[in-house]
Amino acid sequence: MLLEQTFCYNISIMQTTVNILPKSQVEIKVVIPSQSIALKYEAVYQKLALSVNIPGFRPGKAPRNLIEANLGEEKIYQQVFDDLLFESYREAIKEHDLHPITYPQFKIEKFAKGKDLEVATTVSLRPKAKVGDYQKIKVKKKEPLVTAADVKKVRDDTFENWKKTKTGQQKTSQIEVAKTLSEAENKALQDKKLTFDEFMREVGVKDEEGLLQQIKIELEKQAQTKSELDFENAILDELVKMTAIDLPDVLIEHELVSMMKGLETQLVPLKIKLQDYLKEKNETEEKLKEKWKPVAEKRVKLEFALAEVTALEKIEVTEPEIEAVVHSVADQKIRAELEKPEQKVYIKYSLQREKTLEKLKKLASGN
Template identity: 25%
Template sequence: MKATWEKIEKNKVVLNVEVEAEQVASALDRAFKKVAAKANIPGFRKGKVPRQIFEARFGVESLYQDALDILLPESYVKAVEQSDIEPVDRPDVEIEQFGKGQALIFKATVIVKPEVQLGEYKGLEIPKKDATVTEEEIAEELKRLQQRHAELVVLEEGTAEQGDVAVIDFEGFVDGVAFEGGKSEKYSLELGSGSFIPGFEDQIVGMSKGEAKDIEVTFPEEYHSEELKGKPAVFKVVLQDIKRKNLPELDDEFAKDVSEFDTLEEFKQDIAKRLQERKEKSNEQEREKAAVEKAAANAEVDIPDAMVTTEVDQMYREFANRLQMQGMDIEMYLKFSGQDEATVRQQMRTDAERRVRNNLVVEAIAKAENISASEEEINAELERLAGQYQRTTDEIRQILGANGNLDTLQHDLTVKKTIDFLVEHSKEAAE
């Protein structure tokens, strides 16, 4: 097979491919076996009709499409490998010659991965944040734990306050007419949570148990229901119960109840340690992100739209998977958010383009600095995964190999090494 290529635009090339007549004949043979197995010709069992009888009845041309379906993908992949180009989209194929006894000649116009003109990527000034944990942060964490372990106590007297859980009956009306989904009984609403229409929860504050009240609100303009967007509404509310959080005392007993420590002081020291570790990890991730962003900003690259679209597809799938893990499918989200798929995808494009640019620049830096994951590093990662999933290293290697993910693992490790390289060769800039 012969394959040559020429650039016709910045990121577009044309592959000129010629496949030998012998390969065409082989593809026609394979196509005949496939078609003959289903051909119904009087006097012959399926799969037993002689080739010359088949061609005389249907013509050799009846095999061409199946033969092309067999030959084209194989030939295109080999041509790409032989030409050492990296397509990022499906090719536009034009057949110039194909037939029995002939070579296959075709052109494939394809978008390829763009070249990156690197700018400065060493000595970049990257801010370094302080990871010191303050007493206020420790106190805030203790307060959060207090809230989590608080006991709800029903109040017999008094009025509702922010932070209370109000148990309410309500029914909503627009223009005096009750609307669908606007009614509930004994609904538990934490005041101040912001889970209801703006202004609703504030008007419950000050109500007493058993009190009835008309609450007037206006639905937001971006509300998911087209019928209710921007509409004024009246909710008839009855406050059935008030539940207030009874916070536990911050003492040694509290520490024993919520941790493995015997004293509050020991627990506070552990909280400080964990908060510092969290800060240090977050700061490290921010430095890595800043290093990549700055290197990418200094580079020049013309990103094909096809790469951005592919990245949007990936981001959309990831988003749908996250929703599913939260018990919601993408169709439900679109309905509640009042958006369609095209709108969500469009919102993702800016971030998708940034991700593509960053990835291209990091790959270019890895190539320029001859950075790659070593066999030892790959084996170490396989051992880590084996321990995480309680499998042997060979099993993990086989699983990744069967899914075609060993190359992905090597690529990800190379990217990590390259980002580490950028951070190591950066300068600390005070914020």
């Protein structure tokens, strides 16, 4: 009966140092003792030996020199390094309480057979935002104002657009009947006067007063929405100004990619391909990303600033609140999609962001 051998080694006896780099990066220096390497080599050898078939011997039972010659020492050490690098990396980030957001980049700095292994690992960390005294942000909300002149302008513009639309429809219909109409009849059709009364009947109002009232209500809604949005943006601008954060390039690049995908999505209904759009604008993705970079940096900075305020204010979202969002959706297919764990994580994030913004608005308005 073949007994499995277990080789124990203690990766925790390695030496680690952490060097802080710009843009929320760190370099982790690790020294792995030669005895740990020897034990790992033996464990890897025993595992790989079972896959070697040498005539006249059972798997793993051939003389060691034959098995090592078959496997190749380089292959064994490659597996040893792969295992040790990740194991040492996991131990190091645990020991130093690091929170990486990128895949580690390993560099073997020094190694000789029978000697210690020295490795340098570079990784980007989740940046920490330092927010100023956000409770002192004060912004005055502008009261929405709709004047009689605003209402009348919309009335006149809407009427003119309606007339153009109707005239365009008449021209279209004339294509079919032009051959049967005399020149005088054709001109009469073009010159037909479209009255304001016809316009009001078509939009479904009894008189001009009713139309003006309808326009005023809609303009007031739009003005209220704009006032609220301007108020929020002013608060967030102040929050960004008082936030210090060292952003990794990878986060900015991720936001730029997201912005590019957003542009591509906007072009779909217009049936325009991204490359055609860029060609028309005499742009490239790289040039456009460079122009967008300040906006991308601001967006990422804002997300971390809001997350810090959320943590400082201890803003929480309960499971019932998440479920309320899910069950507010009538469509069963969409609701089933929202029931997925990853969707609930996004719902939680959205609700937390909403609550945080409401908190900032109350503070800014002095409530």
